[in-house]
Amino acid sequence: MTGGDGLRLDKWLWFARLAKTRSLAARLCAAGHVSVGGAAALKASQTVRVGDLVVVPQGPFIRTVRVLALGTRRGPAPEAQALYHEEQPPVRARDAEAASEEAWIPLLED
Numbered sequence: 001m002t003g004g005d006g007l008r009l010d011k012w013l014w015f016a017r018l019a020k021t022r023s024l025a026a027r028l029c030a031a032g033h034v035s036v037g038g039a040a041a042l043k044a045s046q047t048v049r050v051g052d053l054v055v056v057p058q059g060p061f062i063r064t065v066r067v068l069a070l071g072t073r074r075g076p077a078p079e080a081q082a083l084y085h086e087e088q089p090p091v092r093a094r095d096a097e098a099a100s101e102e103a104w105i106p107l108l109e110d
Helices: 009-016 022-030 075-083 093-103
Strands: 053-060 061-067 085-090
Touching: 009 022, 009 053, 053 085, 085 093
Parallel strands: none
Antiparallel strands: 053 061, 061 085
């Protein structure tokens, strides 16, 4: 595992086993489903660096992880898990959508 300057986001998602294939990782980025540092990552070529916060959908869940290392290959699961730290437990996508909608409901004052 390296601690170099940065790595393409699609490669990192694949190395970390957060996406099953690199092309799936690229499609998630292009669709705007992945964010890095709070901003949507619209290109698979966006650089991810150690310390970045990445939010990515994985199946029915949304995962929020902190990048700990960049990696050099797609290795076994224990090696992949060493690339990131789970910042919070995975959240069901439906629960996350409902919470964000509730946050935007304006409060009516009498």
